[in-house]
Amino acid sequence: MASRFRGLKRPGLKWPALRVEQVPSAFSGAVGANRWSNKDLDPIRREERKWSVWALIAYWFSDAFNAATWEFAASILAIGLSYKDAIGIVATGFLIVSVVISLNGAVGVLYHAPFPVLARAGWGFWGSYVAIISRVILAMFWFAIQTVNGGDTVFVMITAIWSSFARVHNGIPANEGITTAQMVSFFLFWLAQIPFLYMHPNNLRYLFITKSILVPICFLAILIWSFRSTGGTGGPLLASSSKASIGGSAYSYAWLSSLTSVIGNYATLSVNMPDFSRYSKASVKWQWLYVPMLPIVFTFIAFIGIAATSAGQQHYGVLDWNPANLISNWPNRSCKFFAGFAFSLAALGVNISANSLSAANDLAALAPSYINIRRGQLICALIAWVMVPWKILATAAGFLNFMSAYSVFLGPIAAILVWDFWWVHDMKYDVVALYHPEGIYRYRYGINWRAIAAFLVGVAPNLPGFINSINPAINPGVGIRPYTFAWILGFTITSLIYVVLSAIWKPTETMIPRAILPDEVYEGEGGEIVTIEGKAFGDDVEREGSGEREWKKEDGELRVL
DSSP, X not given: OOEEOXXXXXXXXXXXXXXXXXXXXXXXXXXXXXXXXXXXTSOOOGGGOOBOHHHHHHHHHHHHSSHHHHTHHHHHHHTTOOHHHHHHHHHHHHHHHHHHHHHXXXXXXXXXXXXXXXXXXXXXXXXXXXXXXXXXXXXXXXXXXXXXXXXXHHHHHHHHXXXXXXXXXXXXXXXXXXXXXXXXXXXXXXXXXXXHHSXXXXXXXXXXXXXXXXXXXXXXXXXXXXXXXXXXXXXXXXXXXXXXXXXXXXXXXXXXXXXXXXXXXXXHHHHHTHHHHTTBOSOGGGGGGHHHHHHHHHXXXXXXXXXXXXXXHHHHSOOOOOHHHHHHTOSOHHHHHHHHHHHHHHHHHHIIIIIIHHHHHHHHHHSTTTOOHHHXXXXXXXXXXXXXXXXXHHHOHHHHHHHHHTHHHHHHHHHHHHHIIIIISTTOOBTTGGGOTTSTTOTBTTBOHHHHHHXXXXXXXXXXXXXXXXXXXXXXXXXXXXXXXXXXXXHHHHHHHHHHHHHHSOOGGGXXXXXXXXXXXXXXXXXXXXXXXXXXXXXXEESSSSSOOOEEEETTEEEXX
Protein backbone atom coordinates (compact mmCIF):
# COMPACT_ATOMS: atom_id res chain seq x y z
CA MET A 1 0.00 0.00 0.00
CA ALA A 2 1.29 3.46 -0.85
CA SER A 3 2.38 5.74 1.97
CA ARG A 4 2.55 9.47 1.64
CA PHE A 5 5.50 11.67 2.45
CA ARG A 6 4.71 13.32 5.73
CA GLY A 7 4.59 17.09 5.70
CA LEU A 8 4.15 17.69 1.95
CA LYS A 9 0.44 18.37 1.97
CA ARG A 10 -0.59 21.65 3.56
CA PRO A 11 -3.99 23.25 4.09
CA GLY A 12 -5.12 26.37 2.22
CA LEU A 13 -3.67 29.74 3.23
CA LYS A 14 -5.75 32.68 4.35
CA TRP A 15 -3.19 35.39 3.54
CA PRO A 16 -1.20 34.18 0.48
CA ALA A 17 -0.05 37.72 -0.35
CA LEU A 18 1.83 37.91 2.96
CA ARG A 19 3.67 34.64 2.53
CA VAL A 20 7.38 34.72 1.77
CA GLU A 21 9.06 32.86 -1.05
CA GLN A 22 9.38 29.11 -0.59
CA VAL A 23 11.19 27.21 -3.30
CA PRO A 24 10.30 23.50 -3.68
CA SER A 25 13.27 21.45 -2.52
CA ALA A 26 14.26 18.62 -0.25
CA PHE A 27 14.20 21.14 2.61
CA SER A 28 10.93 23.00 2.09
CA GLY A 29 9.10 20.01 0.62
CA ALA A 30 8.16 19.05 -2.91
CA VAL A 31 5.44 21.70 -2.99
CA GLY A 32 7.55 24.34 -1.23
CA ALA A 33 5.29 24.77 1.81
CA ASN A 34 7.15 23.62 4.90
CA ARG A 35 6.17 25.01 8.31
CA TRP A 36 9.84 24.89 9.31
CA SER A 37 11.63 26.64 6.46
CA ASN A 38 11.62 29.20 3.68
CA LYS A 39 14.11 30.25 1.01
CA ASP A 40 16.25 32.24 3.48
CA LEU A 41 16.40 29.40 6.01
CA ASP A 42 17.25 26.71 3.44
CA PRO A 43 20.96 25.87 3.12
CA ILE A 44 22.87 28.29 0.90
CA ARG A 45 23.55 26.92 -2.57
CA ARG A 46 27.16 26.77 -3.77
CA GLU A 47 26.72 29.54 -6.34
CA GLU A 48 25.18 31.84 -3.72
CA ARG A 49 28.10 31.67 -1.30
CA LYS A 50 29.94 34.96 -1.76
CA TRP A 51 31.96 35.38 1.43
CA SER A 52 35.68 34.84 0.88
CA VAL A 53 38.32 34.54 3.59
CA TRP A 54 39.03 38.26 3.26
CA ALA A 55 35.34 39.09 3.67
CA LEU A 56 35.25 37.07 6.91
CA ILE A 57 38.39 38.85 8.17
CA ALA A 58 36.82 42.20 7.26
CA TYR A 59 33.67 41.16 9.14
CA TRP A 60 35.65 40.62 12.34
CA PHE A 61 37.71 43.79 11.92
CA SER A 62 34.41 45.57 11.41
CA ASP A 63 33.00 44.03 14.57
CA ALA A 64 36.09 44.77 16.65
CA PHE A 65 36.42 48.47 15.82
CA ASN A 66 33.52 49.91 17.76
CA ALA A 67 32.73 51.88 20.90
CA ALA A 68 31.96 48.79 23.00
CA THR A 69 35.47 47.37 22.51
CA TRP A 70 36.88 50.84 23.24
CA GLU A 71 35.04 50.86 26.57
CA PHE A 72 36.02 47.33 27.69
CA ALA A 73 38.57 48.64 30.18
CA ALA A 74 36.23 51.18 31.76
CA SER A 75 34.59 48.93 34.33
CA ILE A 76 37.80 46.96 34.82
CA LEU A 77 39.78 50.01 35.96
CA ALA A 78 36.78 51.35 37.91
CA ILE A 79 36.84 48.37 40.32
CA GLY A 80 40.51 48.81 41.16
CA LEU A 81 42.38 46.74 38.60
CA SER A 82 45.23 48.20 36.56
CA TYR A 83 45.37 48.88 32.85
CA LYS A 84 47.75 45.92 32.49
CA ASP A 85 45.14 43.73 34.17
CA ALA A 86 42.58 45.08 31.72
CA ILE A 87 44.76 44.19 28.73
CA GLY A 88 45.33 40.67 30.08
CA ILE A 89 41.63 40.15 30.79
CA VAL A 90 40.55 41.24 27.30
CA ALA A 91 43.16 38.97 25.69
CA THR A 92 42.14 35.98 27.83
CA GLY A 93 38.43 36.57 27.28
CA PHE A 94 38.73 36.66 23.52
CA LEU A 95 41.04 33.67 23.46
CA ILE A 96 38.28 31.67 25.18
CA VAL A 97 35.36 32.99 23.16
CA SER A 98 37.26 32.74 19.85
CA VAL A 99 37.52 28.97 20.27
CA VAL A 100 33.74 28.68 20.69
CA ILE A 101 33.15 31.06 17.77
CA SER A 102 35.43 28.94 15.56
CA LEU A 103 33.78 25.67 16.55
CA ASN A 104 30.24 26.90 15.95
CA GLY A 105 31.26 28.84 12.84
CA ALA A 106 32.65 25.64 11.32
CA VAL A 107 29.22 24.00 11.53
CA GLY A 108 27.78 26.85 9.46
CA VAL A 109 30.51 26.41 6.85
CA LEU A 110 29.79 22.68 6.55
CA TYR A 111 25.98 22.77 6.48
CA HIS A 112 25.34 26.36 5.28
CA ALA A 113 22.31 26.60 7.57
CA PRO A 114 21.59 29.30 10.19
CA PHE A 115 21.74 28.91 13.96
CA PRO A 116 17.96 28.32 14.48
CA VAL A 117 18.04 25.36 12.10
CA LEU A 118 21.28 23.84 13.41
CA ALA A 119 19.95 24.10 16.97
CA ARG A 120 17.24 21.55 16.09
CA ALA A 121 19.81 18.73 16.01
CA GLY A 122 20.66 19.12 19.69
CA TRP A 123 17.46 20.60 21.10
CA GLY A 124 14.76 19.05 18.92
CA PHE A 125 12.39 21.08 16.76
CA TRP A 126 10.26 22.48 19.58
CA GLY A 127 13.07 22.42 22.12
CA SER A 128 15.13 24.70 19.88
CA TYR A 129 12.65 27.48 20.67
CA VAL A 130 14.30 27.82 24.10
CA ALA A 131 17.55 28.83 22.42
CA ILE A 132 15.88 30.84 19.65
CA ILE A 133 13.64 32.93 21.92
CA SER A 134 16.51 33.54 24.37
CA ARG A 135 18.60 34.98 21.57
CA VAL A 136 15.92 36.99 19.78
CA ILE A 137 14.95 38.86 22.96
CA LEU A 138 18.56 39.84 23.60
CA ALA A 139 19.20 40.81 19.97
CA MET A 140 16.16 43.09 19.63
CA PHE A 141 16.79 44.93 22.89
CA TRP A 142 20.44 45.49 22.08
CA PHE A 143 19.58 46.68 18.57
CA ALA A 144 17.40 49.38 20.10
CA ILE A 145 19.99 50.39 22.68
CA GLN A 146 22.85 50.44 20.15
CA THR A 147 20.73 52.64 17.90
CA VAL A 148 20.67 55.20 20.71
CA ASN A 149 24.46 54.98 20.95
CA GLY A 150 24.71 55.41 17.18
CA GLY A 151 22.47 58.46 17.47
CA ASP A 152 25.00 60.00 19.87
CA THR A 153 27.68 59.81 17.17
CA VAL A 154 25.32 61.38 14.61
CA PHE A 155 24.76 64.19 17.12
CA VAL A 156 28.53 64.80 17.14
CA MET A 157 28.62 64.89 13.33
CA ILE A 158 25.77 67.40 13.14
CA THR A 159 27.24 69.70 15.79
CA ALA A 160 30.57 69.62 13.93
CA ILE A 161 28.75 71.22 10.97
CA TRP A 162 26.09 73.21 12.83
CA SER A 163 27.22 74.03 16.35
CA SER A 164 23.90 75.57 17.38
CA PHE A 165 22.14 72.21 16.78
CA ALA A 166 22.91 71.31 20.40
CA ARG A 167 20.83 74.32 21.47
CA VAL A 168 17.72 73.47 19.44
CA HIS A 169 14.56 74.09 21.46
CA ASN A 170 13.63 70.96 23.40
CA GLY A 171 9.92 70.16 23.40
CA ILE A 172 10.25 66.68 24.96
CA PRO A 173 9.58 66.29 28.71
CA ALA A 174 12.72 65.81 30.81
CA ASN A 175 11.53 62.48 32.23
CA GLU A 176 11.67 60.93 28.76
CA GLY A 177 15.47 60.86 28.93
CA ILE A 178 16.00 62.45 25.51
CA THR A 179 16.02 65.93 23.97
CA THR A 180 14.64 67.04 20.62
CA ALA A 181 18.15 67.25 19.15
CA GLN A 182 18.97 63.76 20.41
CA MET A 183 15.68 62.41 19.04
CA VAL A 184 16.49 63.82 15.61
CA SER A 185 19.94 62.18 15.82
CA PHE A 186 18.39 58.87 16.87
CA PHE A 187 15.94 59.00 13.95
CA LEU A 188 18.67 59.82 11.41
CA PHE A 189 20.85 56.93 12.57
CA TRP A 190 17.84 54.59 12.64
CA LEU A 191 16.93 55.70 9.12
CA ALA A 192 20.51 55.23 7.87
CA GLN A 193 20.34 51.57 8.93
CA ILE A 194 17.24 50.75 6.88
CA PRO A 195 18.92 50.28 3.46
CA PHE A 196 21.43 47.88 5.04
CA LEU A 197 18.68 45.96 6.84
CA TYR A 198 16.94 45.58 3.48
CA MET A 199 20.16 44.28 1.89
CA HIS A 200 20.82 40.57 1.35
CA PRO A 201 23.43 39.23 3.82
CA ASN A 202 25.72 38.33 0.90
CA ASN A 203 25.97 42.00 -0.01
CA LEU A 204 26.66 43.07 3.56
CA ARG A 205 30.25 41.97 3.08
CA TYR A 206 30.84 45.24 1.21
CA LEU A 207 29.73 47.19 4.26
CA PHE A 208 32.10 45.24 6.49
CA ILE A 209 34.99 45.65 4.04
CA THR A 210 34.41 49.42 3.85
CA LYS A 211 34.18 49.70 7.59
CA SER A 212 37.32 47.59 8.11
CA ILE A 213 39.25 50.16 6.04
CA LEU A 214 37.83 53.49 7.22
CA VAL A 215 37.26 52.89 10.95
CA PRO A 216 40.78 51.55 11.76
CA ILE A 217 42.25 54.71 10.18
CA CYS A 218 40.27 56.79 12.68
CA PHE A 219 41.24 54.59 15.63
CA LEU A 220 44.94 54.66 14.73
CA ALA A 221 44.79 58.45 14.30
CA ILE A 222 43.28 58.75 17.79
CA LEU A 223 46.00 56.49 19.23
CA ILE A 224 48.70 58.69 17.68
CA TRP A 225 46.98 61.80 19.06
CA SER A 226 46.80 60.19 22.51
CA PHE A 227 50.57 59.86 22.78
CA ARG A 228 51.71 62.90 20.79
CA SER A 229 49.42 65.26 22.68
CA THR A 230 50.64 63.96 26.06
CA GLY A 231 54.36 64.08 25.32
CA GLY A 232 54.54 60.32 24.79
CA THR A 233 53.26 59.40 28.26
CA GLY A 234 49.73 58.51 27.22
CA GLY A 235 48.22 60.43 30.12
CA PRO A 236 47.56 59.64 33.80
CA LEU A 237 46.04 56.18 33.34
CA LEU A 238 49.13 54.82 31.59
CA ALA A 239 51.56 56.79 33.73
CA SER A 240 50.08 55.55 37.01
CA SER A 241 51.18 52.43 38.87
CA SER A 242 50.68 49.22 36.94
CA LYS A 243 49.56 47.41 40.10
CA ALA A 244 45.95 46.85 41.11
CA SER A 245 44.68 48.75 44.15
CA ILE A 246 43.06 45.59 45.57
CA GLY A 247 44.54 42.24 46.52
CA GLY A 248 43.80 38.77 47.83
CA SER A 249 40.48 37.12 47.07
CA ALA A 250 38.96 40.48 46.11
CA TYR A 251 41.48 40.72 43.28
CA SER A 252 40.66 37.21 42.07
CA TYR A 253 36.93 37.81 42.06
CA ALA A 254 37.40 41.20 40.37
CA TRP A 255 39.53 39.56 37.67
CA LEU A 256 37.01 36.76 37.05
CA SER A 257 34.08 39.15 37.09
CA SER A 258 35.76 41.37 34.50
CA LEU A 259 36.61 38.32 32.39
CA THR A 260 32.94 37.28 32.42
CA SER A 261 31.93 40.81 31.41
CA VAL A 262 34.28 40.77 28.41
CA ILE A 263 33.11 37.33 27.26
CA GLY A 264 29.49 38.30 27.84
CA ASN A 265 29.77 41.20 25.42
CA TYR A 266 30.42 38.72 22.60
CA ALA A 267 28.42 35.78 23.91
CA THR A 268 25.83 36.39 21.19
CA LEU A 269 28.40 36.00 18.42
CA SER A 270 29.62 32.74 19.94
CA VAL A 271 26.15 31.42 19.19
CA ASN A 272 25.20 33.16 15.96
CA MET A 273 28.40 32.73 13.94
CA PRO A 274 26.68 30.15 11.65
CA ASP A 275 24.34 32.95 10.52
CA PHE A 276 27.34 34.46 8.70
CA SER A 277 29.67 31.52 8.11
CA ARG A 278 26.89 29.79 6.13
CA TYR A 279 27.63 32.25 3.30
CA SER A 280 31.32 31.32 3.24
CA LYS A 281 32.90 29.82 0.15
CA ALA A 282 36.13 29.20 2.10
CA SER A 283 36.94 25.86 3.72
CA VAL A 284 36.37 25.02 7.36
CA LYS A 285 40.05 25.42 8.28
CA TRP A 286 39.81 29.20 7.91
CA GLN A 287 37.45 29.37 10.89
CA TRP A 288 40.46 28.60 13.09
CA LEU A 289 42.00 31.87 12.00
CA TYR A 290 39.80 33.53 14.64
CA VAL A 291 41.70 31.94 17.55
CA PRO A 292 44.91 33.97 17.11
CA MET A 293 43.25 36.92 15.34
CA LEU A 294 40.45 37.92 17.72
CA PRO A 295 42.52 38.18 20.93
CA ILE A 296 45.14 40.31 19.15
CA VAL A 297 42.73 42.68 17.41
CA PHE A 298 40.31 43.19 20.30
CA THR A 299 43.10 43.66 22.84
CA PHE A 300 44.76 46.27 20.65
CA ILE A 301 41.50 48.23 20.33
CA ALA A 302 40.90 48.04 24.08
CA PHE A 303 44.37 49.55 24.54
CA ILE A 304 43.44 52.39 22.17
CA GLY A 305 40.40 53.05 24.36
CA ILE A 306 42.58 53.21 27.48
CA ALA A 307 45.13 55.53 25.86
CA ALA A 308 42.52 57.86 24.36
CA THR A 309 40.51 58.08 27.59
CA SER A 310 43.73 58.72 29.51
CA ALA A 311 44.72 61.53 27.13
CA GLY A 312 41.22 62.97 27.37
CA GLN A 313 41.51 63.05 31.16
CA GLN A 314 44.77 64.99 30.92
CA HIS A 315 43.38 67.49 28.40
CA TYR A 316 39.84 68.03 29.63
CA GLY A 317 40.05 67.04 33.31
CA VAL A 318 37.32 64.40 33.02
CA LEU A 319 37.65 60.60 32.95
CA ASP A 320 35.00 59.80 30.34
CA TRP A 321 35.01 56.45 28.53
CA ASN A 322 32.37 57.44 25.96
CA PRO A 323 34.23 58.15 22.68
CA ALA A 324 31.41 60.41 21.48
CA ASN A 325 31.97 62.68 24.48
CA LEU A 326 35.72 62.67 23.88
CA ILE A 327 35.59 63.75 20.24
CA SER A 328 32.90 66.35 20.99
CA ASN A 329 35.61 68.25 22.93
CA TRP A 330 37.90 68.56 19.92
CA PRO A 331 38.21 72.11 18.53
CA ASN A 332 38.86 70.96 14.93
CA ARG A 333 35.47 70.55 13.29
CA SER A 334 36.76 68.40 10.42
CA CYS A 335 38.38 65.92 12.81
CA LYS A 336 35.24 65.90 14.91
CA PHE A 337 33.04 65.15 11.89
CA PHE A 338 35.28 62.39 10.49
CA ALA A 339 35.62 60.72 13.91
CA GLY A 340 31.86 60.95 14.42
CA PHE A 341 31.28 59.39 11.00
CA ALA A 342 33.75 56.57 11.75
CA PHE A 343 32.05 55.72 15.04
CA SER A 344 28.62 55.90 13.36
CA LEU A 345 29.80 53.45 10.72
CA ALA A 346 31.23 51.25 13.48
CA ALA A 347 27.92 51.26 15.37
CA LEU A 348 25.96 50.50 12.20
CA GLY A 349 28.09 47.49 11.29
CA VAL A 350 27.98 45.99 14.77
CA ASN A 351 24.25 46.53 15.12
CA ILE A 352 23.62 44.53 11.96
CA SER A 353 26.17 41.77 12.56
CA ALA A 354 25.47 41.17 16.24
CA ASN A 355 21.81 42.15 16.56
CA SER A 356 19.48 42.69 13.60
CA LEU A 357 20.59 39.72 11.48
CA SER A 358 20.46 37.42 14.51
CA ALA A 359 16.97 38.62 15.35
CA ALA A 360 15.89 38.20 11.73
CA ASN A 361 17.03 34.58 11.53
CA ASP A 362 15.26 33.82 14.80
CA LEU A 363 12.03 35.54 13.76
CA ALA A 364 12.15 33.70 10.43
CA ALA A 365 12.52 30.39 12.27
CA LEU A 366 9.52 31.21 14.48
CA ALA A 367 7.27 32.11 11.52
CA PRO A 368 8.97 30.95 8.30
CA SER A 369 5.82 31.19 6.23
CA TYR A 370 5.57 34.94 6.75
CA ILE A 371 9.01 36.20 7.82
CA ASN A 372 12.26 36.05 5.88
CA ILE A 373 15.57 37.69 6.78
CA ARG A 374 14.67 41.00 5.16
CA ARG A 375 11.30 41.26 6.90
CA GLY A 376 12.82 40.07 10.17
CA GLN A 377 15.40 42.85 10.16
CA LEU A 378 12.76 45.48 9.38
CA ILE A 379 10.56 44.15 12.19
CA CYS A 380 13.56 44.40 14.55
CA ALA A 381 14.06 48.03 13.48
CA LEU A 382 10.40 48.92 14.06
CA ILE A 383 10.39 47.31 17.50
CA ALA A 384 13.30 49.60 18.41
CA TRP A 385 10.82 52.48 18.61
CA VAL A 386 8.35 50.49 20.70
CA MET A 387 11.06 49.80 23.28
CA VAL A 388 11.79 53.54 23.81
CA PRO A 389 15.46 52.69 24.45
CA TRP A 390 16.44 56.27 25.31
CA LYS A 391 14.21 56.02 28.36
CA ILE A 392 15.73 52.67 29.30
CA LEU A 393 19.22 54.17 29.14
CA ALA A 394 18.19 57.17 31.21
CA THR A 395 16.13 55.55 33.97
CA ALA A 396 16.56 51.80 34.13
CA ALA A 397 20.10 50.90 35.16
CA GLY A 398 18.77 47.66 36.61
CA PHE A 399 17.31 46.71 33.27
CA LEU A 400 20.62 47.31 31.50
CA ASN A 401 22.27 45.12 34.11
CA PHE A 402 19.69 42.49 33.27
CA MET A 403 20.50 42.71 29.55
CA SER A 404 24.24 42.40 30.25
CA ALA A 405 23.64 39.55 32.67
CA TYR A 406 21.43 37.81 30.11
CA SER A 407 24.57 36.26 28.67
CA VAL A 408 24.39 33.67 31.47
CA PHE A 409 21.84 31.91 29.24
CA LEU A 410 24.01 32.11 26.13
CA GLY A 411 26.94 30.21 27.66
CA PRO A 412 24.87 27.03 28.12
CA ILE A 413 23.30 27.45 24.67
CA ALA A 414 26.75 27.73 23.05
CA ALA A 415 27.93 24.66 24.99
CA ILE A 416 25.10 22.48 23.69
CA LEU A 417 25.75 23.58 20.11
CA VAL A 418 29.47 22.78 20.40
CA TRP A 419 29.23 19.40 22.10
CA ASP A 420 26.23 18.15 20.18
CA PHE A 421 28.00 18.52 16.85
CA TRP A 422 31.63 17.78 17.70
CA TRP A 423 31.13 14.99 20.23
CA VAL A 424 27.61 13.57 20.46
CA HIS A 425 27.01 13.34 16.71
CA ASP A 426 30.66 13.07 15.69
CA MET A 427 30.30 15.89 13.11
CA LYS A 428 27.54 13.99 11.26
CA TYR A 429 24.24 15.75 10.72
CA ASP A 430 21.54 14.93 8.18
CA VAL A 431 20.92 18.39 6.78
CA VAL A 432 17.61 17.35 5.18
CA ALA A 433 16.24 15.99 8.47
CA LEU A 434 16.96 19.37 10.10
CA TYR A 435 14.03 20.74 8.10
CA HIS A 436 11.46 17.99 8.72
CA PRO A 437 10.00 17.53 12.22
CA GLU A 438 9.12 13.89 11.57
CA GLY A 439 12.74 13.08 10.80
CA ILE A 440 15.51 11.73 13.01
CA TYR A 441 15.69 14.89 15.13
CA ARG A 442 12.10 14.71 16.32
CA TYR A 443 13.10 13.17 19.69
CA ARG A 444 10.04 12.84 21.92
CA TYR A 445 7.41 15.52 21.37
CA GLY A 446 10.03 17.52 19.46
CA ILE A 447 12.20 18.07 22.55
CA ASN A 448 15.60 16.62 23.45
CA TRP A 449 15.29 16.34 27.22
CA ARG A 450 19.06 16.00 27.59
CA ALA A 451 19.61 19.52 26.24
CA ILE A 452 16.83 21.01 28.39
CA ALA A 453 18.17 19.32 31.54
CA ALA A 454 21.77 20.40 30.84
CA PHE A 455 20.62 23.95 30.12
CA LEU A 456 18.65 24.24 33.38
CA VAL A 457 21.48 22.78 35.49
CA GLY A 458 23.98 25.08 33.79
CA VAL A 459 21.94 28.20 34.46
CA ALA A 460 20.87 27.36 38.03
CA PRO A 461 24.12 28.24 39.92
CA ASN A 462 24.14 31.70 38.35
CA LEU A 463 20.54 32.62 39.16
CA PRO A 464 21.19 34.13 42.66
CA GLY A 465 23.82 36.48 41.26
CA PHE A 466 21.69 37.16 38.20
CA ILE A 467 18.78 38.26 40.40
CA ASN A 468 21.10 40.42 42.51
CA SER A 469 22.45 42.16 39.39
CA ILE A 470 18.90 43.20 38.52
CA ASN A 471 17.86 44.14 42.06
CA PRO A 472 20.81 44.80 44.42
CA ALA A 473 18.34 44.94 47.34
CA ILE A 474 18.14 41.15 47.13
CA ASN A 475 21.26 39.78 48.81
CA PRO A 476 21.90 36.08 48.14
CA GLY A 477 25.04 36.04 50.29
CA VAL A 478 27.70 33.63 49.06
CA GLY A 479 25.29 32.60 46.32
CA ILE A 480 26.49 35.61 44.38
CA ARG A 481 29.99 34.21 43.93
CA PRO A 482 29.33 31.74 41.09
CA TYR A 483 27.91 34.64 39.08
CA THR A 484 31.41 36.16 39.15
CA PHE A 485 32.39 33.76 36.38
CA ALA A 486 28.88 33.07 35.08
CA TRP A 487 29.55 32.42 31.38
CA ILE A 488 32.50 30.11 32.03
CA LEU A 489 30.66 28.26 34.80
CA GLY A 490 27.47 27.90 32.76
CA PHE A 491 29.37 26.70 29.71
CA THR A 492 31.40 24.19 31.72
CA ILE A 493 28.52 22.72 33.74
CA THR A 494 26.24 22.48 30.72
CA SER A 495 29.01 20.80 28.71
CA LEU A 496 29.60 18.21 31.42
CA ILE A 497 25.91 17.44 32.00
CA TYR A 498 25.06 17.26 28.31
CA VAL A 499 28.00 14.98 27.49
CA VAL A 500 27.25 12.63 30.40
CA LEU A 501 23.50 12.42 29.69
CA SER A 502 24.16 11.83 25.99
CA ALA A 503 26.68 9.09 26.82
CA ILE A 504 24.36 7.25 29.22
CA TRP A 505 21.16 7.73 27.21
CA LYS A 506 22.48 7.90 23.68
CA PRO A 507 20.12 9.50 21.14
CA THR A 508 20.68 6.54 18.82
CA GLU A 509 17.80 7.51 16.55
CA THR A 510 19.76 10.63 15.53
CA MET A 511 23.00 8.79 14.74
CA ILE A 512 23.84 8.34 11.06
CA PRO A 513 26.75 6.52 9.40
CA ARG A 514 27.82 9.57 7.41
CA ALA A 515 26.99 13.24 7.12
CA ILE A 516 24.34 14.33 4.62
CA LEU A 517 25.63 17.69 3.30
CA PRO A 518 23.62 20.26 1.33
CA ASP A 519 25.84 20.16 -1.76
CA GLU A 520 25.09 16.51 -2.48
CA VAL A 521 21.40 17.20 -1.96
CA TYR A 522 21.36 20.13 -4.38
CA GLU A 523 23.52 18.30 -6.89
CA GLY A 524 21.04 15.42 -6.91
CA GLU A 525 18.03 17.60 -7.62
CA GLY A 526 17.80 16.05 -11.06
CA GLY A 527 16.36 13.08 -9.18
CA GLU A 528 14.48 15.45 -6.84
CA ILE A 529 16.07 14.43 -3.54
CA VAL A 530 13.51 14.51 -0.74
CA THR A 531 13.06 13.12 2.73
CA ILE A 532 10.63 10.39 3.69
CA GLU A 533 10.16 9.71 7.37
CA GLY A 534 13.47 11.41 8.12
CA LYS A 535 15.61 9.58 5.54
CA ALA A 536 17.27 11.15 2.51
CA PHE A 537 16.14 9.90 -0.91
CA GLY A 538 17.34 10.67 -4.39
CA ASP A 539 17.67 9.25 -7.89
CA ASP A 540 14.49 7.24 -7.21
CA VAL A 541 16.07 5.05 -4.50
CA GLU A 542 16.66 5.33 -0.78
CA ARG A 543 20.16 6.51 0.26
CA GLU A 544 20.31 4.84 3.67
CA GLY A 545 18.58 1.82 5.10
CA SER A 546 18.43 -1.91 4.78
CA GLY A 547 16.08 -2.06 1.82
CA GLU A 548 15.59 0.00 -1.30
CA ARG A 549 12.25 1.63 -1.94
CA GLU A 550 11.33 3.34 -5.19
CA TRP A 551 9.18 6.43 -5.28
CA LYS A 552 7.44 8.67 -7.75
CA LYS A 553 5.42 11.86 -7.74
CA GLU A 554 1.73 11.91 -8.54
CA ASP A 555 -0.20 15.18 -8.68
CA GLY A 556 2.54 17.05 -6.81
CA GLU A 557 2.68 14.51 -3.98
CA LEU A 558 5.34 11.92 -3.27
CA ARG A 559 4.31 8.28 -3.04
CA VAL A 560 6.45 5.31 -2.02
CA LEU A 561 5.92 2.18 -4.09
